Amino acid sequence: MESGEDRRPPLYEVHDERGARFTEFGGWEMPVEFDSIREEHESVREDVGIFDVSHMGEVTVTGPDAEELMNRLVTNDVSALDRGGSLYAAVTDDEGVMLDDTVVYRLPEDSDEEFLFVPNAGHDEEMTDRWMAHRDDWHLDASINDVTEEWAMFALQGPEAEDLAGEVVEDPIVDLGRFSSRFVQVEGVRCLASRTGYTGEDGFEFVVPWDDAETVWSAFDCQPCGLGARDTLRMEAGFLLSGQDFHPEENPRTPYEGGIGFAVKLDTEFVGRDALERQKEEGVEEKLVGFRLVDRGVPRHGYTIETPDGEEIGEVTSGTMSPTLEEPIGLGYVLTEYADDGTRIRVLVRGEPKKARIEALPFVE
Amino acid sequence: MSFDVPDDLRYLESHEWVRVDDGTARIGITDFAQDELGDIVFVELPEVGDEVTQEEDFGVIESIKAVSDLYAPVSGEVLDHNEDLFDEPELVNDDPFGEGWMLEVELSDEGELDDLLGPEAYDDQIE
Numbered sequence: 001m002e003s004g005e006d007r008r009p010p011l012y013e014v015h016d017e018r019g020a021r022f023t024e025f026g027g028w029e030m031p032v033e034f035d036s037i038r039e040e041h042e043s044v045r046e047d048v049g050i051f052d053v054s055h056m057g058e059v060t061v062t063g064p065d066a067e068e069l070m071n072r073l074v075t076n077d078v079s080a081l082d083r084g085g086s087l088y089a090a091v092t093d094d095e096g097v098m099l100d101d102t103v104v105y106r107l108p109e110d111s112d113e114e115f116l117f118v119p120n121a122g123h124d125e126e127m128t129d130r131w132m133a134h135r136d137d138w139h140l141d142a143s144i145n146d147v148t149e150e151w152a153m154f155a156l157q158g159p160e161a162e163d164l165a166g167e168v169v170e171d172p173i174v175d176l177g178r179f180s181s182r183f184v185q186v187e188g189v190r191c192l193a194s195r196t197g198y199t200g201e202d203g204f205e206f207v208v209p210w211d212d213a214e215t216v217w218s219a220f221d222c223q224p225c226g227l228g229a230r231d232t233l234r235m236e237a238g239f240l241l242s243g244q245d246f247h248p249e250e251n252p253r254t255p256y257e258g259g260i261g262f263a264v265k266l267d268t269e270f271v272g273r274d275a276l277e278r279q280k281e282e283g284v285e286e287k288l289v290g291f292r293l294v295d296r297g298v299p300r301h302g303y304t305i306e307t308p309d310g311e312e313i314g315e316v317t318s319g320t321m322s323p324t325l326e327e328p329i330g331l332g333y334v335l336t337e338y339a340d341d342g343t344r345i346r347v348l349v350r351g352e353p354k355k356a357r358i359e360a361l362p363f364v365e
Numbered sequence: 366m367s368f369d370v371p372d373d374l375r376y377l378e379s380h381e382w383v384r385v386d387d388g389t390a391r392i393g394i395t396d397f398a399q400d401e402l403g404d405i406v407f408v409e410l411p412e413v414g415d416e417v418t419q420e421e422d423f424g425v426i427e428s429i430k431a432v433s434d435l436y437a438p439v440s441g442e443v444l445d446h447n448e449d450l451f452d453e454p455e456l457v458n459d460d461p462f463g464e465g466w467m468l469e470v471e472l473s474d475e476g477e478l479d480d481l482l483g484p485e486a487y488d489d490q491i492e
Contacts, residue, residue: 021403037429038404228403228430296451298407298427320429321406328407350425 009054026121040229048158057124065140092272157203200237238361299330376487
């Protein structure tokens, strides 16, 4: 990679030929829109769509102490995973502040590697360095490899994803349980398939050898979707976006503040555990909420949240016009006393207070 | 990809169009602009009676992915705004030169039209 140049997924030219618009995201030049965000979004909610998410990092961790290293660097309990299992976790610092969130896979038996974890776009180098530094500090025996540019990643999502995957994939796949993974053949290409996603719909993610990406991508005949629809879908599902809904410098947040306490296992030893235990006992001052605008307008990252009386109580971190609800929705942090479902708030849109109401997540089941 | 650039309009570099008919100027955004923005979800326009000034912002348009200011191709008093856009902002995507119009303004200085791009010059700009 030359400095100052964005990384490109292996199918950059294929997407360009298909008429995709591109955007820079996490140091990658990725398709943001193939046809229209609304059409792509609806395909995933009602039918099936496929996303190129090759900007996601892939880091493998293998060796006698691989499990211990993983468990000491993520908030969830990796030791509970069987081979072929995966889980969602946060990566926290000593203060319990989220540096990134990730899915950790304990790879199936027929893999040479033991663990794979998926940092967000542009975090692969930072996470690899973090893993190596802690391995060395703790004198653990594990090999760590950043294989982000050896593997493409696709997400097949939507209520019809199971049927389409069943038709296309040459091995059994529809019986895969949620957060389970196995190696399968697609058009003769060996891929890791997992029942995971970031849309709130059923679906699969495929980790695919970089050079065979086109064979696998074109095997799935369905709506291609860009990062635009991925963002509106994940907001409706109430999922956090690393760097936007939390950021270690600009908006430091713990998993409890971010509403992902389910991914924190205090009975394991990990960096940030003691700070998080204290926070759990004391309770959080601010927490992530969903809200829906009652007035016309679109909430956006950075807008101020107030009480109806004009007292500042928080800030918007994500917002959009929900294609499914056809209403403006957002995520943001507010003082805990204002976080209850139904609480009336105001969102300042270009300085104008707009009526809004706190709404329990997810917006769309 | 090619975009509609009607011959009978004049254009601002920031992708607004104006059609003048008997001293009244109708204003909107171009086909190119709506395509760049993508799915339009919100339009904020001045009230009838407000004044707009050439090359200054008069409103805001938001698509799912972006927020953009709207700039006035000519100056004058707002005679009408397109209320249909408040409930159906997607009209700007569907018909940017027709049902997706935004404002009607009483043209205060016809000489301002000379500062705008003709269809050929605008077409060259977006090529």
